[in-house]
Amino acid sequence: MEDKRQEEEMEIDLLMLVQDVWKGVKKFWFLAVLLALAGAAFMYLRSSRGYVPIYQSEATFTVMTSTSDGQEGSAGYNFYYDTTTAGQLGTTFPYILGSELLTDAICADMGTEYVNGSISANVIQNSNMVTMAVVSASPEDARAVLESAMKVYPDVARFVLGNIQFNIIDPPSLPKEPYNIPSYTRQTAKGALAGVAAGCLFILLYAFFKRTVRKTEELDAVTSLKCISSLPEVRRRARQRGKKEISILDERGMSGYREGIRSLYIRIAREMEKKEAKVLLITSTTAGEGKSTVARNLAYAMAETGQRVLLLDGDLRKKKDRKEAVGQEDYGLGHVLEGVCRTKQALKKEEESGIYHMPAGESRKRPGSLLASDTMEKLMRELRGCMDYIIVDAPPCELFEDAFVLERYADTAVFVVRYDYVQRYRVLECVTSLSESGSSLLGYVFSGVPVREAGYGYYGYYGYGNYGGYHRYGRYGYGYGEEKGGRRGKRDRNIGQEV
Numbered sequence: 258m259e260d261k262r263q264e265e266e267m268e269i270d271l272l273m274l275v276q277d278v279w280k281g282v283k284k285f286w287f288l289a290v291l292l293a294l295a296g297a298a299f300m301y302l303r304s305s306r307g308y309v310p311i312y313q314s315e316a317t318f319t320v321m322t323s324t325s326d327g328q329e330g331s332a333g334y335n336f337y338y339d340t341t342t343a344g345q346l347g348t349t350f351p352y353i354l355g356s357e358l359l360t361d362a363i364c365a366d367m368g369t370e371y372v373n374g375s376i377s378a379n380v381i382q383n384s385n386m387v388t389m390a391v392v393s394a395s396p397e398d399a400r401a402v403l404e405s406a407m408k409v410y411p412d413v414a415r416f417v418l419g420n421i422q423f424n425i426i427d428p429p430s431l432p433k434e435p436y437n438i439p440s441y442t443r444q445t446a447k448g449a450l451a452g453v454a455a456g457c458l459f460i461l462l463y464a465f466f467k468r469t470v471r472k473t474e475e476l477d478a479v480t481s482l483k484c485i486s487s488l489p490e491v492r493r494r495a496r497q498r499g500k501k502e503i504s505i506l507d508e509r510g511m512s513g514y515r516e517g518i519r520s521l522y523i524r525i526a527r528e529m530e531k532k533e534a535k536v537l538l539i540t541s542t543t544a545g546e547g548k549s550t551v552a553r554n555l556a557y558a559m560a561e562t563g564q565r566v567l568l569l570d571g572d573l574r575k576k577k578d579r580k581e582a583v584g585q586e587d588y589g590l591g592h593v594l595e596g597v598c599r600t601k602q603a604l605k606k607e608e609e610s611g612i613y614h615m616p617a618g619e620s621r622k623r624p625g626s627l628l629a630s631d632t633m634e635k636l637m638r639e640l641r642g643c644m645d646y647i648i649v650d651a652p653p654c655e656l657f658e659d660a661f662v663l664e665r666y667a668d669t670a671v672f673v674v675r676y677d678y679v680q681r682y683r684v685l686e687c688v689t690s691l692s693e694s695g696s697s698l699l700g701y702v703f704s705g706v707p708v709r710e711a712g713y714g715y716y717g718y719y720g721y722g723n724y725g726g727y728h729r730y731g732r733y734g735y736g737y738g739e740e741k742g743g744r745r746g747k748r749d750r751n752i753g754q755e756v
Contacts, residue, residue: 277464289456300448310435485700486521534668546675573624589618
């Protein structure tokens with residue numbers, strides 16, 4: 258049974274690896290193209306700029322040996338073909354051609370200080386036929402060196418092979434064109450293939466080391482933090498034209514996301530009621546995980562029940578592009594902490610949603626000291642006295658300590674994890690740091706989950722078809738089931754009071 262379970266896990270991991278490779282291809286295909294172009298350009302430039310024309314002169318001849326020892330007074334030489342000598346010739350050619358004795362003999366014959374060329378020879382097997390070649394940057398030198406080598410070689414090799422004689426078959430010729438003309442097309446293709454291979458290797462490494470969170474079980478196995486909601490992915494085509502943010506106030510489409518947010522509010526409200534908590538901090542590992550979207554829509558859901566809700570933007574490091582509901586002066590949390598304005602001037606009420614919003618304002622150089630100041634503590638006490646709920650939209654906790662500073666003012670916290678976005682170890686490090694700092698974490702929200710990944714029962718989890726009593730009766734003061742004609746059900750203003 259255990260082996261079968263391990264096989265299933267291995268199959269799932271392999272399937273995820275294939276999916277990651279495909280995602281890597283879709284994400285980094287341009288990188289492979291760029292590397293292919295760069296490789297092709299590099300090889301072309303290397304072939305064209307580094308090209309030095311080399312000329313080759315060849316000659317073919319046969320080698321004859323003699324029985325005479327060549328001593329003075331001999332009547333002559335009787336040259337003949339000998340297979341033993343031919344075999345020795347093939348063995349000794351490389352050594353003699355590379356010897357200083359032959360080089361000095363050629364220099365003396367040509368009257369030069371060095372040999373401007375490289376000499377090679379090839380003996381046809383089981384014969385006395387030899388092809389000698391000289392390569393040089395000069396065609397004239399190639400032929401001259403070859404002629405000189407054929408002239409002095411018999412005297413140099415006499416001590417090894419005895420008396421030999423060359424019978425010319427093809428005399429040395431003057432080369433008309435280089436023998437090493439490069440194939441630019443082939444070199445360019447090699448560079449392009451190398452670039453594509455490098456791009457594919459990068460994609461494979463990306464897929465292998467990605468290790469992002471794609472299942473709640475992956476976090477459940479390494480942390481005690483529980484998943485309190487999974488929010489579906491909302492594609493842009495489902496959003497209202499002209500709107501950048503996802504909002505549950507938009508009644509067109511996004512029904513799964515709306516019900517997911519409202520289901521999340523039910524769970525959070527239940528836990529906060531038990532703890533008599535008012536301030537909820539929402540953070541994530543890094544930017545782009547949907548933390549601010551979850552915080553804003555959760556505030557909308559709370560305000561729908563008649564609660565007095567404040568959305569506090571705790572990110573003093575960057576200015577938001579979000580348009581404020583009211584107020585001509587752009588006051589925010591930073592201005593309040595610096596004493597530039599009063600709390601009332603920084604609060605803005607959104608007429609459509611009914612929530613109060615305090616933006617962060619302009620970015621500050623030292624936000625940590627402002628957030629840890631006594632002024633911030635007094636502000637939070639003041640806000641607690643006039644609000645039913647305060648949702649603190651904290652910065653991501655991976656890079657900065659701001660979230661840990663804001664955590665001291667919160668009664669509880671929720672962590673947002675985006676599907677297939679951040680590596681598991683990074684999430685674990687942030688969750689562990691929050692837990693060690695004393696934060697009371699309710700759990701984590703799994704955001705941006707594709708509907709196809711959720712599988713059967715996904716809608717039931719959100720209460721898309723059934724809340725198990727909550728959807729119809731609204732235990733915490735709202736009935737989200739809509740009547741015919743588009744009217745909402747009766748909403749109770751007091752949380753915890755059943756209708």
